[in-house]
Amino acid sequence: MSTVAPQGLHHVTAIAGNPQRNVDFYTKVLGLRLVKQTVNFDAPDTYHLYYGDEAGRPASLLTFFPWDGVPGGRLGTGLTTATAFSIPDESTSWWLQRLRSLGVTVQPVAHRDGSDVITLRDPDGMVLDLVGTAGDERSGWDGVASIPADHAVRGLHAVTLTERLLDPTAEMLTSMLGMRLGGEEGSRARFAMGGGKSGALVDVAGEKSMDRGLQAGGTVHHVAFRAPDLPTMQRWHDELADAGVYVTEILDRQYFKSIYFREPGGVLFEIATDTPGFDIDEPLLELGKSLKLPPWLEPDRDQIRSSLPVLRVDEPVRDSAPAVAAAAGERVVGAGVPGAGAPSGAGTGAAPTTDLTAAR
Numbered sequence: 511m512s513t514v515a516p517q518g519l520h521h522v523t524a525i526a527g528n529p530q531r532n533v534d535f536y537t538k539v540l541g542l543r544l545v546k547q548t549v550n551f552d553a554p555d556t557y558h559l560y561y562g563d564e565a566g567r568p569a570s571l572l573t574f575f576p577w578d579g580v581p582g583g584r585l586g587t588g589l590t591t592a593t594a595f596s597i598p599d600e601s602t603s604w605w606l607q608r609l610r611s612l613g614v615t616v617q618p619v620a621h622r623d624g625s626d627v628i629t630l631r632d633p634d635g636m637v638l639d640l641v642g643t644a645g646d647e648r649s650g651w652d653g654v655a656s657i658p659a660d661h662a663v664r665g666l667h668a669v670t671l672t673e674r675l676l677d678p679t680a681e682m683l684t685s686m687l688g689m690r691l692g693g694e695e696g697s698r699a700r701f702a703m704g705g706g707k708s709g710a711l712v713d714v715a716g717e718k719s720m721d722r723g724l725q726a727g728g729t730v731h732h733v734a735f736r737a738p739d740l741p742t743m744q745r746w747h748d749e750l751a752d753a754g755v756y757v758t759e760i761l762d763r764q765y766f767k768s769i770y771f772r773e774p775g776g777v778l779f780e781i782a783t784d785t786p787g788f789d790i791d792e793p794l795l796e797l798g799k800s801l802k803l804p805p806w807l808e809p810d811r812d813q814i815r816s817s818l819p820v821l822r823v824d825e826p827v828r829d830s831a832p833a834v835a836a837a838a839g840e841r842v843v844g845a846g847v848p849g850a851g852a853p854s855g856a857g858t859g860a861a862p863t864t865d866l867t868a869a870r
Contacts, residue, residue, distance in 0.1 A: 512753070514746040515688030516735035518703050518710035519666045520766070520782040521560075521571035522593050523731045525583065526634045529557050529576035533821055535633050536561045539612055540595070541650075541657040542572070544798035544823055545788050546765065550575050554807055555817040563651045563665060566765075566788040566797065568736050569709035570648070570665035575731065578819070582635060585672070586723030588776035590730035591715070592670035594627075594639035596708040601661040602626045602642045608657075623693070623700065635728030641667045646708045668700075668711035669733050671777050672723070676716035678774035683712060686753055687735070703735070732770070734780035740767055743783055764804045765790060799823060 526532045536542045545566035550556040556577060562570035572593065585591045597605055602619060605628055609616050617629040626642040643664065650662035657663075673679050676699060683689040683701045689712065692702040697716040704710045712733075723729065737743040743760060747769050750757045757771040766782040773779055791802050801818070803811055 512686055512688065512749050514686060514749055516703050516737065516781060518569045518736050519669065519712075520568045520734040520736040520780070520784075521562075521573055522590070522666065522669060522733055523573045523575070523780075524593070524636055525580060525725070525727050525729055525731055526574040526576040526632075526636075527580050527727050528578050528633075529559065529574075529819060530821060531633050532559060532574055532576050533823060536572070537824070539609075539614065540638075540663055541652070542663060543651040545571075546798055546802060547800065547821065547823075548764070548802050548804075549807070549814060549818070551763070551804065551807070554803075554810070554814050557818060557821075560765075560788070560798075563649065565794060567648075567665070568782075568784050570650075572666070577727070580727040583726035583729035584721075584724040585637065585729065586721045587672050587674040587717055589672060589723035589725060590669050590733055590777055591672040591723070592629075592637045592639055592713075593730060594641050594667040594669065596643040596646045596648070596664040596667040597640050598646070598661060598664070599625065599642035599644045602628060602640075604661045605640055623695070632728070636730070639667070641708075643667060643708045648709075665709050667708045668713055669730075670713040670715055671733075671773075671775065672715045672717050672720065673775040673777075674716075674718055674720070674722075675775065676714055679714055679777075682773050683714070686750065686755065732778035732780050734768070734782045737781050737783050739785060740783055743767060743769060743781060746781060762804075 533544060537544055542561035543564060544559065545562050546560040548558050550558045556575055558573060558575060560566060560571055560573045606616065606619065609630060614630055620627045620629065628640040630638050632638060646664045648664040649659070650664045652659035652662045671679060676697070680699060684691065689701040689703050692700040692706055699714050701712045701714065702710060725731065737746060747757055747760060750771060755771050757769050761768045763782070765786065765788050766784070768780050768782045770778060770780050788797055801815060803814065807814065
């Protein structure tokens with residue numbers, strides 16, 4: 511019997527366009543903390559930007575590979591089509607007012623799985639949900655963008671996978687990854703990890719008539735689940751391999767160890783360790799302020815630094831409505847019908863690779 515049982519989401523990694531625009535939106539509009547500036551270890555001329563709570567704890571993290579000029583992707587089957595954050599359940603009206611005041615287009619508030627949901631898109635077209643959640647005791651990050659602690663984003667809530675066939679994905683989630691079916695509504699099923707609270711949920715939507723998605727700008731690259739430590743990951747790795755899953759070797763990602771594999775519908779999964787965390791190479795108060803490289807890339811720092819655009823990372827501020835309005839920008843578009851294409855970036859930047867082991 512499989513002992514693989516992640517206790518929740520670790521992070522979600524997506525593909526973006528202009529890196530400065532990405533930083534401005536996620537820090538000044540959503541109020542997340544930039545907890546790490548590093549690079550894509552497999553393509554070190556590209557940033558890897560991590561956003562989360564004050565310490566970058568697992569289940570708070572959304573990360574990006576920003577390729578300036580990357581073509582826009584297309585939502586569809588075989589992709590993670592929505593990433594949901596938890597907000598306090600009494601904060602929905604506050605967030606609606608904030609987003610609209612910044613020129614961010616939002617859909618009418620929906621009621622789903624017992625919660626009010628605000629849906630919007632980021633400047634590259636990535637679909638985001640803000641889910642009003644009761645009892646989420648995570649503190650979030652209240653250090654930027656004049657967002658009061660009482661309304662701050664708490665962390666990841668759930669991800670939505672869109673699949674042509676729901677059953678094969680459901681079988682992997684339950685039989686191989688230890689999740690349990692938490693509920694069904696129409697062609698949508700919810701799966702829970704651990705205690706089944708916010709940050710430990712996976713929704714799977716069955717869409718037989720939808721075209722296959724295109725992974726590029728404004729789409730999710732992969733979803734990572736939590737392993738408590740390296741010995742547990744090693745055991746899970748071996749169990750997945752013995753079950754016939756093509757899984758990578760354990761890879762060193764500096765801030766955690768990782769393995770990768772695909773679910774039957776094609777979505778790339780990762781399992782990542784909770785440790786060592788983001789303060790391994792800079793103190794907590796300095797997280798995200800400067801470029802950090804793993805030891806094996808340090809000899810090339812000057813070359814890497816010269817290939818990256820300079821990022822402006824503002825200090826925590828209060829009463830910053832003009833700054834966040836500029837961060838929202840005209841590229842922030844409303845969330846349309848699932849499957850609609852994300853806005854294409856300008857230029858002809860190379861589309862990121864999407865094979866099993868690349869782009870981390």
